[in-house]
Amino acid sequence: MKKGVDNITTMVHKGIKLAYDDQGAGKPAFVFVHGFTCDRSFFSPQVAHFARLHRVISVDLRGHGESDKPKGSYPINAYADDIAHIIDHLELGKVVAVGHSMGADTVLQLAASYPDHVTAIVMMDPDPFVFPSEVRKGYEAIAKAFEAGNQEPWRQQITTQGFLSTSDRKLVEDVTTVMMAASSHVAASAFHGILEFDGKALAEHCKVPALHLAPMSPSNPPHLMSEWLPSVVNGLVVGAGHFIQLEVPDQVNAMIEGFLRHYI
Numbered sequence: 001m002k003k004g005v006d007n008i009t010t011m012v013h014k015g016i017k018l019a020y021d022d023q024g025a026g027k028p029a030f031v032f033v034h035g036f037t038c039d040r041s042f043f044s045p046q047v048a049h050f051a052r053l054h055r056v057i058s059v060d061l062r063g064h065g066e067s068d069k070p071k072g073s074y075p076i077n078a079y080a081d082d083i084a085h086i087i088d089h090l091e092l093g094k095v096v097a098v099g100h101s102m103g104a105d106t107v108l109q110l111a112a113s114y115p116d117h118v119t120a121i122v123m124m125d126p127d128p129f130v131f132p133s134e135v136r137k138g139y140e141a142i143a144k145a146f147e148a149g150n151q152e153p154w155r156q157q158i159t160t161q162g163f164l165s166t167s168d169r170k171l172v173e174d175v176t177t178v179m180m181a182a183s184s185h186v187a188a189s190a191f192h193g194i195l196e197f198d199g200k201a202l203a204e205h206c207k208v209p210a211l212h213l214a215p216m217s218p219s220n221p222p223h224l225m226s227e228w229l230p231s232v233v234n235g236l237v238v239g240a241g242h243f244i245q246l247e248v249p250d251q252v253n254a255m256i257e258g259f260l261r262h263y264i
Helices: 038-049 076-089 102-113 135-148 150-159 171-179 186-197 200-203 221-228 249-263
Strands: 009-011 015-022 030-031 056-061 097-102 118-124 208-216 233-236
Touching: 009 076, 015 038, 015 076, 030 038, 030 076, 030 102, 038 056, 038 097, 038 171, 038 249, 056 076, 076 102, 076 186, 097 249, 102 118, 102 186, 102 200, 102 221, 118 249, 135 150, 135 186, 135 208, 150 171, 200 221, 208 249, 221 233, 233 249
Parallel strands: 030 056, 030 097, 097 118, 118 208, 208 233
Antiparallel strands: 009 015, 015 056
């Protein structure tokens, strides 16, 4: 583990450098896990809020942000293994693991594979646990475009499906800029990792308290989430698209606080 010139902390797991921020103090610690082609900055409003009373770790997943970007596959369980390693080496104890989109898939995997590392999880609009055929076809087309070096279908997906018509245009532009800067080989491999992820099967192995937060048009309808994960608490926000933690942080933060008061 070391401090870089930009004050970003890093550690190495299985030969891969992982970058993260470590702020605040207090238990339980929070670990924030961003989504596909995003980085740790996508949880800035939550880090600022929860670091007042808790130790807060925000991670750049392998292939993202300032972490290493090796060639090869990017399955969801590899991200979860990295997060478990960080929890162990920072001696965080059982954490509240909070993930958005692909990061929400990751915290579910973490809870199922490493239950002794997690006291609760928060899943913000995770990828579909069961892909409808038409959605899967669309995702597969985007993955093929990535493999061909064509990022335009992904740009269209972000701007048309990730936000509302009323969303702040500067935020849309900033988010798109970060996500489009991702390495093509990472984007293609990570997209296949999302398509291979079986959230429905994994939910059966999640035994910790779980909060599912989503916009009014969620990737996973609440009634299905309750069927797949009977103990889940569902919450819908208003006035946001997919990036709820950035568009309506006050709603999101309040829901997380209320969930933790009642369930841990």
